[in-house]
Amino acid sequence: MGVKLLLEKANVPGIRTYDVYRREGGYVAAEKALKEMSIEAIVEEVKKSGLRGRGGAGFPAGMKWSFIAKPEGVPRHLVCNADESEPGTFKDRYLMEFLPHLLIEGLLISSYALGSNDTYIYIRGEYAWVAQILEDAIVEATKNGWLGKNILGTGFDCMIHVHRGAGAYICGEETALIESLEGKRGNPRIKPPFPAIQGLWMRPTVVNNVETLAAVVPIIKMGGEEYAKIGVGRSTGTKLISACGNINKPGVYEIDMTISVEDFIYSDEYCGGIAGGKKLKACIPGGSSVPILPANLLLKTAKGETRYMNYESLSDGGFATGSMMGSGGFIVLDEDQCIVKNTLTLARFYRHESCGQCSPCREGTGWMEKILQKIELGKGEMSDIDLLWDIQRKIEGNTICPLGDAAAWPVAAAIRHFRDEFEWHINNRALSQTSNFGLQHYADPIHVPA
């Protein structure tokens, strides 16, 4: 059994309510932080813990906190990014649904550390029932003196507001989230200025993922150094992985980032192997936007080393032979899955979710979808593969926000690793409509030159 810090109490009956959560050791960390620790000490603990942003980019959270500008007389804000809309990622929903008070406790400590009196939870619109759970928890916490005016007699005021999004993936991007929270169209802002300088209502703002803020609670409870001992290298602590796809036990798992990808997929504690006794073909290890990897590159790196479930190991080899930890949406594809269709599904999603502000993303995503659709329907030409490659190359890095990159990477990786499947689709137009390319050589060991 791996270490569990966040989901340890998730199965305690009634943990959603304040009384049970408090009885199980809840709000102890908040009490410790507010009563015994200075603001600097809290930030220092988070820095020491090496906690990295769990939303996808993996930016050190303590560093992000220390960037916040502190001009005199200007309020600061903390915004919790609960707009979890990436296909394949559903870890935040689980956390908020079962442990709403854990998030609120984390938010309280973080708000105290950042000096935010008005803290916002921007929650995905489709998570309507989760928003209600959070609202109820906030009411309970306020009743028990953990939110509101003069918390624990420290003189610190904090209110948490839940804001429901209106169903746009782009509002998960921090500046688009801020625009949306201000009541505007959810278009990403042009950076700089960064939110830490001018964010919500042009005030210094920190935007963190749900899991990042929840992880502050165990950090304060056990101390940053203890937390940093869990995990390996710069991947400290535990990470929630939402596993889905063709596996026996889909769900949200908390891992301590020392287990190998192979163990994660095949061990009974986690995914429990590929469903139906089939073979593993490919996997998207970190949510739909990260590059897909074929089985042989997923379980072992290009150098032939075992790949582990952590930030460094998953990105070993760069985009050529590696992928990313991303937001932890672990999508497993078995031998019967078609990579072209899978890529088309992702491209359609990004076309639909592009905000339309900057031209490469607005036009390019739609173009890629149409070409993939053409190949999928058995009407593709060989030149379409090169064209797709060229389009993704011209989108990547040339857009305002990372959505352009997120749209380009899956297409690039699919062509990079599964080019023969695309070619098969084009060369066998009729056959591709009725049968599947299958596993082929994708799981074969890679020859590593000495």
Next chain:
Amino acid sequence: MSEQTLFKVTVDNITIEVTAGTTILQAARQIGGAVAPPAMCYYSKLEGSGGKCRTCLVEVSKGSEKDPRPMPKLVASCRTTVMDGMEVKNITSEKVIDARAGVVEFLLLNHPLDCPICDQAGECHLQDLSFEHGKSGTRYEFQRRTFKKHDLGKHIQLHMTRCILCYRCVFTADQLTNKRVHGILDRGDHAEIATHIEKSLDNDFIGNVIDVCPVGALTDKTFRFKNRVWFLKPMDAHRDCPTCSGRVTLWNRGDEVFRVTARKDEWGEIEDTPEGKPGWICNTCRFDKKHANDWVIEGPREISRHSVIAQGHYAGNVGTTLPTETFKAVNDGRAPHLLMDIHNESEVNLPSVRLSEIDGPSHGSNFKTNSKNA
């Protein structure tokens, strides 16, 4: 005025000193010529504009004197301010030229290319952009997107298919009028300019959205299909207008005024008035004063000789700059067989190729072989 900090910035190996806070684009425009990146969405007179079209992407090969690291990605020059000692590559960067050609292709992807029936033809920034930075063909083979038609009132015609979503008209309405009634609806490739729901744009200054529109998406209904701009004669004129500066350009054919627009500078932006304010004009001047006797005519408008508008009807000293040097002075001792564009040392007229040394008339191959060897 207190002394301002000057930053040294190098764009395409040309160094210039600009005040702190200047954007890369503005610095490059101060140098001028081909060094200035094209801009489809940025409009210096509109606060908050820019950053969206991505045509002005440049490579920053040296961040600043203090931090010489290059920037990892191409940056939008219209929204990136210069640092002291910054080195920028625009047309000298392969990456930029490649990315820009990509952006032009993206912008033209769903553009109808109906220039033959478009009133903007001849003064369209997208035409210029695709001519200068684009490719001759398209690789797009699908149906272009279309929109449901919206009526924006009696003055302004909206052609949504031509729109490149630069947001300039949105900023114009925000900053010039007291209530904006149009905006961007929907998202992604089906985002469109529209009012919610079916309103007409009738603010007294809303006509300026026609001038800021870089393409033919917003055109003047009173000028619709009346004439081609290159058949018209632009004249600077003014009138005593109670609401605006009254400084305009009249577009005449014979004595008839076909169209009234604000005066635009070489970047296609509204010129400042002598008082230093942007010379926006009101709807009355633009749409109602269509008689020559409404106006005091100042004289012909200078039009760049590269523009199609300058072609055809101006000979001599109107609108064109005649060279003052003699052939002899320009040739500097050479005796070329072929007179080409000898005023500019252009790509074609390589100074390294000694025309006088070529036996007989020179051909393109003379230049091509030489440029390869060089």
